[in-house]
Amino acid sequence: MELDVHTMNQHPQLIYRRFDCTIYxxxxxxxxxGSFSSESDKSQILAHKNxxxxxxxxxxxxxxxxxxxHVTHKTKFPFTEWEIVNLAKVAGLYLVEEETFYPWQYPGYVNKRGAGNCDESFRLGMSSTFKFAKY
Structure with missing residues (x-):
């Protein structure tokens, strides 16, 4: 099933379902x-924020x-520029907890790229899982 995160709540298989937790x-x-992109470029950051x-x-x-x-996200510059907590506030959510992400706590977890060679993993670096709830 293909999903667009902007409209996933309208997907025919999901429209009437409610979840205890969603994870990204x-x-x-x-x-x-493409290969000329930089994670610190303002337009790149804006695309991620959107x-x-x-x-x-x-x-x-x-x-x-x-x-x-729950959103697991890198916590060093330039990823901090995404302002995850502020984006959540705009959507009517508040931060419940920020927990350091350690992949070894999730047996079998392997991160994968979403573009290019999708079977490759990427460097995680310092990351946290941000947990939000509705106001």
Whole structure:
């Protein structure tokens, strides 16, 4: 099933479902300029922010009343420029907890790229899982 995070709450298989938790590990909007892209480029950061904001807005509609939205994200520059917590606020969510992400705590977890050679993993670096709930 293919999903667009901006409209996933309207997908025919999901429209009437409510979830206790939705999870988006390492969201990424892709590279706007291919191999010439830089994660610190302002337009690249804006594309990422639009992706995450769209996810928050749509996922908010899919939560049960006490549900949570989890986003695992890198916590060093330039990824801090995405301002994940502020994007969540715009969508009517508040930060419940930020927990350091350690992949070894999730047996079998392997991160994969979403573009190019999708079977390759990427360097995680310092990352956290941000847990949000509805106001």
């Amino acid at each position: 590990n390492f969201p990424h909007a892709g590279y706007l300029r 992706l995450v904001k769209g996810y928050f807005m749509s996922a908010h509609q899919m939560l049960c009343s006490r549900g949570q939205i």
